[in-house]
Amino acid sequence: MIHADSRLSTPAGPLPSSAPSWNRQRHSQMPSHRYQDLYSRVDVPLLDRSWPSRRLTEAPLWVPVDLRDGNQALAEPMDPERKRAFFELMVTMGYKEIEVGYPSASQTDYDFVRLIAETDIAPEDVTIVVFTPARRDLIERTVESIRGIRNPVVIHLYTATAPLWREVVLGHDRDSLRALILAGGSDVLEFAGDLDGVRFEFSPEVFNLTEPDYALELCDAMTTLWDASPDRPVILNLPATVEAASPNVYADQIEYMHRNLDRREAVILSVHPHNDRGTGIACAELAVLAGAQRVEGCIFGNGERTGNVDLATLALNLHAQGVDPMIDFSDIDHIRRVVEHSNRIEIHPRHPYVGDLVHTAFSGTHQDAIKKGFAEHRARAEATGSRPEDLPWRVPYLPVDPADLGRSYEAVIRVNSQSGKGGIAYLLERDYGIEMPRRLQVDFSRRVQLQADETGRELDAEALLAAFERSYLSATPSRVELLEVDVATTGETSRTTIGLRIDGDRHEATFADVGPVEAATRLLADHGVHVEIVSLHQTSLSAGSGAEALTLLEIRRGAETVWAAGRHRSVLEASVRAVVNAASR
Ligand SMILES: CC(=O)SCCNC(=O)CCNC(=O)[C@H](O)C(C)(C)COP(=O)(O)OP(=O)(O)OC[C@H]1O[C@@H](n2cnc3c(N)ncnc32)[C@H](O)[C@@H]1OP(=O)(O)O
Numbered sequence: 183m184i185h186a187d188s189r190l191s192t193p194a195g196p197l198p199s200s201a202p203s204w205n206r207q208r209h210s211q212m213p214s215h216r217y218q219d220l221y222s223r224v225d226v227p228l229l230d231r232s233w234p235s236r237r238l239t240e241a242p243l244w245v246p247v248d249l250r251d252g253n254q255a256l257a258e259p260m261d262p263e264r265k266r267a268f269f270e271l272m273v274t275m276g277y278k279e280i281e282v283g284y285p286s287a288s289q290t291d292y293d294f295v296r297l298i299a300e301t302d303i304a305p306e307d308v309t310i311v312v313f314t315p316a317r318r319d320l321i322e323r324t325v326e327s328i329r330g331i332r333n334p335v336v337i338h339l340y341t342a343t344a345p346l347w348r349e350v351v352l353g354h355d356r357d358s359l360r361a362l363i364l365a366g367g368s369d370v371l372e373f374a375g376d377l378d379g380v381r382f383e384f385s386p387e388v389f390n391l392t393e394p395d396y397a398l399e400l401c402d403a404m405t406t407l408w409d410a411s412p413d414r415p416v417i418l419n420l421p422a423t424v425e426a427a428s429p430n431v432y433a434d435q436i437e438y439m440h441r442n443l444d445r446r447e448a449v450i451l452s453v454h455p456h457n458d459r460g461t462g463i464a465c466a467e468l469a470v471l472a473g474a475q476r477v478e479g480c481i482f483g484n485g486e487r488t489g490n491v492d493l494a495t496l497a498l499n500l501h502a503q504g505v506d507p508m509i510d511f512s513d514i515d516h517i518r519r520v521v522e523h524s525n526r527i528e529i530h531p532r533h534p535y536v537g538d539l540v541h542t543a544f545s546g547t548h549q550d551a552i553k554k555g556f557a558e559h560r561a562r563a564e565a566t567g568s569r570p571e572d573l574p575w576r577v578p579y580l581p582v583d584p585a586d587l588g589r590s591y592e593a594v595i596r597v598n599s600q601s602g603k604g605g606i607a608y609l610l611e612r613d614y615g616i617e618m619p620r621r622l623q624v625d626f627s628r629r630v631q632l633q634a635d636e637t638g639r640e641l642d643a644e645a646l647l648a649a650f651e652r653s654y655l656s657a658t659p660s661r662v663e664l665l666e667v668d669v670a671t672t673g674e675t676s677r678t679t680i681g682l683r684i685d686g687d688r689h690e691a692t693f694a695d696v697g698p699v700e701a702a703t704r705l706l707a708d709h710g711v712h713v714e715i716v717s718l719h720q721t722s723l724s725a726g727s728g729a730e731a732l733t734l735l736e737i738r739r740g741a742e743t744v745w746a747a748g749r750h751r752s753v754l755e756a757s758v759r760a761v762v763n764a765a766s767r
């Protein structure tokens with residue numbers, strides 16, 4: 183038996199307590215216990231869930247609710263012009279079902295539905311959804327708004343069903359609330375049951391905090407009342423109105439409904455996640471795995487509090503997994519401009535797929551990987567004779583090709599003090615055609631890093647070129663100046679004449695059968711200036727309309743090497759200038 187105190191006297195010192203000291207946390211002052219009841223998970227009677235082993239293989243039906251749920255969250259609700267611009271955008275993007283408003287709530291919303299009824303702004307294959315609470319007067323007004331409309335219409339009836347809402351907001355128990363909802367459903371039937379092309383949708387608002395058996399009972403009662411059939415299916419929309427549990431719980435709730443609903447083949451199972459915990463996207467994706475066929479949300483995720491689920495991210499997540507999202511995001515910046523205009527809310531620079539910075543790498547290793555990925559992509563296109571945009575995408579750190587979204591590669595690599603040689607070399611090559619050998623990249627990136635650290639600023643390609651010129655192309659004060667270089671060839675013999683000013687004195691010599699670089703180094707050596715060339719590289723510099731030759735010289739300085747460059751329209755003179763620059767340093 184080990185005595186309780188024996189651990190204090192082991193030769194190796196005290197035994198570790200159960201939690202190592204580096205990992206021991208104190209209780210915070212956060213009053214988390216206050217949330218244990220209401221917003222804790224609802225128990226779902228589902229043990230053999232099948233959603234975890236499924237995969238997303240096709241797009242669900244998408245229903246943007248920006249003009250209703252998004253709109254009701256705006257400080258300045260959309261005026262008719264902003265509403266119309268947004269609606270027309272959604273139509274062009276390919277949405278086939280659009281919730282256009284809450285016509286009983288405001289004249290603007292009512293008038294917008296009338297505009298759709300009286301003009302051709304909605305193509306015939308677009309279904310129009312109108313939203314109403316379960317109140318007879320408001321249902322009647324909603325039905326009035328859709329009179330004469332040629333498009334298919336969905337009347338969307340909702341009532342909150344969760345215990346807190348029953349108790350605190352509506353003052354109903356389960357039975358009396360069921361009666362209220364069925365009365366609303368009957369009113370919908372009375373006013374719109376005979377209208378051609380009209381279908382019905384029911385949302386038990388706050389479904390995610392409603393007892394699963396009660397939600398099931400209400401949904402089945404509605405499909406019976408509305409006589410759901412495969413020819414006239416009813417949409418059952420199950421909202422996570424205030425997101426309150428992790429996405430796996432929502433998925434369980436949806437799978438439970440999917441498996442247990444009556445008339446399942448006559449039901450379109452829909453979800454409507456919000457994003458209070460920041461997991462709206464995960465909720466929607468898992469819900470689709472769990473049996474949901476339709477998703478309501480807002481483009482870029484506007485909506486009450488932290489927003490509705492973002493339909494753009496959902497669609498582009500599918501795209502990024504090789505599944506056609508069925509919606510056109512090929513000009514994402516245009517979409518963004520219209521959405522920002524209509525909502526009067528700016529999109530965050532890190533917002534998935536659309537933010538200004540989401541296709542940009544500042545950090546060195548990421549830039550290096552992206553640069554190599556682009557080069558591999560180009561090489562594959564050349565090797566297979568394919569267009570780059572047709573090839574499988576294999577660029578590290580870029581989950582989708584920015585070109586798919588109508589973006590250029592301009593912003594993909596940007597340079598600051600966190601950047602490395604790869605990104606710097608990429609920008610100089612992309613914008614000016616300068617191909618730097620690896621050792622020069624190393625040398626130049628050190629200089630850029632110093633400058634970026636000093637200023638704390640980003641350096642664009644123009645600033646990098648200026649730094650390159652300062653580092654390698656200008657030598658002030660200049661010890662050596664090139665006066666002339668001339669190569670004359672007669673038959674097999676060449677004669678190179680070179681004139682230099684060295685430390686103020688003019689020197690000239692002619693050499694037979696040596697190139698201009700050697701001629702220059704010899705003349706310099708004859709006057710005590712030694713330039714030992716380790717390597718020489720030719721590239722070009724394209725600035726403005728013309729291109730110049732650029733010679734890059736690596737020269738020995740004691741135990742180290744340093745770099746100098748020369749540029750000129752002729753390759754020959756560019757090389758001699760590089761030698762002169764090297765000598766002047
Ligand atoms: C989760 C969601 O997004 S739900 C949609 C929320 N959107 C909006 O509210 C935007 C538009 N709303 C409005 O313009 C107004 O609230 C209106 C026109 C619908 C109703 O206005 P008012 O008659 O002034 O009612 P008010 O908004 O103050 O209160 C809501 C009343 O409806 C009741 N109610 C709330 N939801 C529902 C519902 N789905 N079905 C029936 N009654 C409801 C409430 O219990 C409350 O009743 P009470 O007055 O007897 O206490």
Ligand SMILES: CC(C)C(=O)C(=O)O
Pocket residue numbers: 251340341385386387388419421422423454456
């Ligand atoms: C009533 C539904 C559809 C809703 O808007 C929500 O729950 O957020």
